[in-house]
Amino acid sequence: MLHLRKLFLSASHVHTPSLSPLFPLYRLLAATAPASPEPFAVEEYLVTNCGLSRPKARKASKKLAHLKSSSRIDAVLAFLAALGISPSGTAAIVAADPQLLCADVELNLAKRVDELTGLGLKRSQIARLIPLARATFRSSSLGPNLAFWLPVFGSFEKLLGAIKANGGILGADLEKVAKPNLAILQQCGISVKEFSDTYLTRVLTRLPEYVQNAVLYIDKLGVPRDSPMFRYALMAFAFQSQEKIDRKMGNLEMLGWSQDDVLTAVRKMPSILTMSEERMQTTVNFLTRDVGLEIRYIAQRPVLVMYSYQRRLLPRHSLLNILNSKDLLYPELDFYSIVALTEKKFLDKYVHPYEKSIPGLAATYASYCAEKVPNEVST
Template identity: 25%
Template sequence: MISILRRKITCCLFADYASPHCIARSFCLRLFSTSNEGACVSSAAIFDLLQQKHHFSAEVATKAASVLNRVKDTEKCNSMLSYLQQRGFSNTQMEKMVKVWPELLLARFSNSIEPKIKVFQDMGFSSKDITKIISANPSILKVNLNSRVIPLLSMLKGSLGNNEAVAKFVSRSGWFVTVDFKRTMLPNIELLKSYGVPMERIIKLMYTFPRCMMLNPESFRKSVEKAEEMGANRSSRMFIHAVQALCQMSDNVLELKLKALRNCGFTESDILVLFQKSPSVVVMSADNIRTTKDFILSNGKYGMPCILNNPAALSCSIEQRYKPRFQTLEILENRSLIKYWPTLASLCQMSDEKFFERFICPYSSELKNACTADSSLKLKHWLKNCQ
């Protein structure tokens, strides 16, 4: 209880100190200058060191000062920051590391930092890669060097092929050091390879959804088998996306998702077609799918086959994409300025710039005359840009 109270007091102290009102800081120092006087003064010194000398934010400086409130000498903290600077860490990277792990400032160079940096160097990592990897997750400095760091880096390099790919992967999923890579990711990689999935696609999955690859191999195998059972083709680029989608949910959740799609009016065969072409449809909100489907079908220009041929259409925004484009095309058609609407696939995939160039600019005066108070804000914005 005393420890908790002390931390709360220290946080209050630096919340005031970080503001222009230094009187509050002095008052707090005098008020709590009994048995905790040394701790408070030490915390203030750490705060000053981080914010004034190293230009950390008040938030990070306050957090570090409250955690390290028993430190009497700030020289060790300053030495650590100076050491990290010499090793190429930027001020932003150091601040990020201290925010996650304030105790880093008290770590021993010889035990926590130097040996691991040397391992990276010996494996051919550049200074830029090393700082990128470590700052992404400072916990790599806590784990055992021989039993965890070296084997993990070796296996990653063997799987990904080069240090640049390893650095990119680790910086995006630095938590991998807390997982048994040999018993999780490696078997999952081998399983996908046994299905004929090219390594470049596996690497893409590791980058975009690494937690999927960290699943228990048995759970991962079930997702892979389920993807194929639902019609995903091993040789298709959609296969890893199908696996990724299924890895995100249990069997019960998947069944609820499929039931929701049935309630939206899709048949069993429709659902399989949707999944094979756009696996993410099974993780989308059923309400959003229903609302978007109904809007697409509302004016009779597009039917269910259009949606089944282009399931990604269900993920587009009604307000930002469909409504302004439908209104524009309806005006142009009513004024006999266009004979045909673009296909649903073209309408979805066309950028705002392309749609503007093709359907707004050539008919700006006609559209302005037909634009009403109920017209979408985006359509009004487009017309304003034609002035």
């Protein structure tokens, strides 16, 4: 069987206008495959012939347990090879969608390829699409959906980026979901072709009623539609219920924030409401109680709440406490300006210059960042 797959692999390197000349070979493969006298060991086959790791093969084999021989799998592997997909790419595809190996090459997979080439896609582009499309590649809706999305995004590359962020757009109901959401975005002055953050593509497959409610809520908050924050707000609010959003805003009020403080923070950084309530409470309590910041100061700089408490805020605050204890810092230093620094700039400004004065400082800071109990710093 392996020598037949090599034949297909070599055939894939021959320039042909389409895959059609290869299809009779799949029939030949299915017809000439000898019946195995022993039960078909799917897991072993996936390891040996598909390049899957043992754990992935074991997981995938559960969806292929009904197969009695390798004939259909061989045909699919040859089909993928003929498209120019590498062995490692094939392994990734099979691991993500094991049931692809059960598909009929001529009645399913070949038809999908014909549909996509009819849309103007090249074989190399189809090969890049299959790992992202997963099960959708076997669906008859793939061609119509791609025909719709290609002009919407303006190019195959932009569409591919959108699919990487949200593979669901390939299976979205065009009439009930995709088109209504595009209309809502258009009303807000947002063009899909100008998406700077492919994460926003997730909005396209959300139920339109959630997207519309999010827009109404953002308008109520007073975030201008032509503001970059409007898009961030849309991503934050379209995936949460009104009840959940209200609860998170109420949680901030319970932590001592006024309604004006909450609105100020949300308008400046809507994604603050994507945080879990536990993380939000932990960070706010740390900033107010341990660091001693005023709530109004935090509300004007809501990114402070978004920074990681464990990996950024606490390690830097602890390091500053060490420097302050040695009278090496000016007391009026602004906490936000310090934690906003990149890690390299922070090390260059607040760690490396003091390593000779305070032996073990760098190691101590590293232990803070690694969430380990630090060793005592030499005095």
